[in-house]
Structure formats: structure tokens, C-alpha cells
Amino acid sequence: xxxxxxxxxxxxxxxxxxxxxxxxxxxxxxxxxxxxxxxxxxxxxxxxxxxxxxxxxxxxxxxxxxxxxxxxxxxxxxxxxxxxxxxxxxxxxxxxxxxxxxxxxxx
Numbered sequence: 592x593x594x595x596x597x598x599x600x601x602x603x604x605x606x607x608x609x610x611x612x613x614x615x616x617x618x619x620x621x622x623x624x625x626x627x628x629x630x631x632x633x634x635x636x637x638x639x640x641x642x643x644x645x646x647x648x649x650x651x652x653x654x655x656x657x658x659x660x661x662x663x664x665x666x667x668x669x670x671x672x673x674x675x676x677x678x679x680x681x682x683x684x685x686x687x688x689x690x691x692x693x694x695x696x697x698x
Contacts (some may be wrong), residue, residue, distance in 0.1 A: 604649035617665035623663045
């Protein structure tokens with residue numbers, strides 16, 4: 592899969608507030624699918640699994656089976672890639688514009 596296509600999956604995954612909440616929950620450490628279902632009790636298990644599938648497709652979640660349990664681990668590298676490609680580049684541009692504005696105002 593191309594880098595651009597992978598970025599599209601990451602943006603799609605991050606677009607939904609519930610998936611962002613799931614990622615926030617996984618920042619604390621790996622969680623079983625059952626514990627995620629308990630944490631998001633307002634959604635049925637099937638819906639939680641669908642959200643996890645989108646996160647897995649984006650590479651944001653890695654699932655590992657241990658016996659009967661499925662452990663979900665956060666992989667933040669795709670978010671870092673988005674940051675490096677998009678956010679840092681545009682943030683640097685914004686800072687340079689502000690620097691020029693400051694210099695113009697001081698003259």
C-alpha cells in the first residue's frame with residue numbers, strides 16, 4: 592500500500608470521535624477487547640469491533656491473541672508520520688510568517 596493510501600486510512604480512523612477515544616484509552620496501555628467493550632458500554636461489542644477494525648487497517652492498533660483474549664496495542668507511528676508529513680511542515684511555515692510579521696511590526 593502506498594504511503595498516501597496509508598495516510599488516507601489514518602485520517603479516516605482519526606475522523607471519528609469514538610475511535611479517538613479508543614486510542615486515548617490505549618495510550619494508558621494495551622487493553623483486551625472485552626475491557627474496551629466495558630469502557631464503551633454505550634456501544635455493542637460488534638460496533639466496538641468495527642471501530643477496532645478501522646484502527647487496525649490504519650495501523651494504529653495491533654491486535655495480539657493470548658489464549659482466548661485479544662489484546663489491542665496502540666501503535667502511534669502512523670500518527671507521527673502524519674505529524675512529520677503535514678503538521679510540522681505547516682507549523683514551520685506558520686512560525687516563519689509570524690517571525691516576518693513581528694519583524695515588520697518592530698520596524
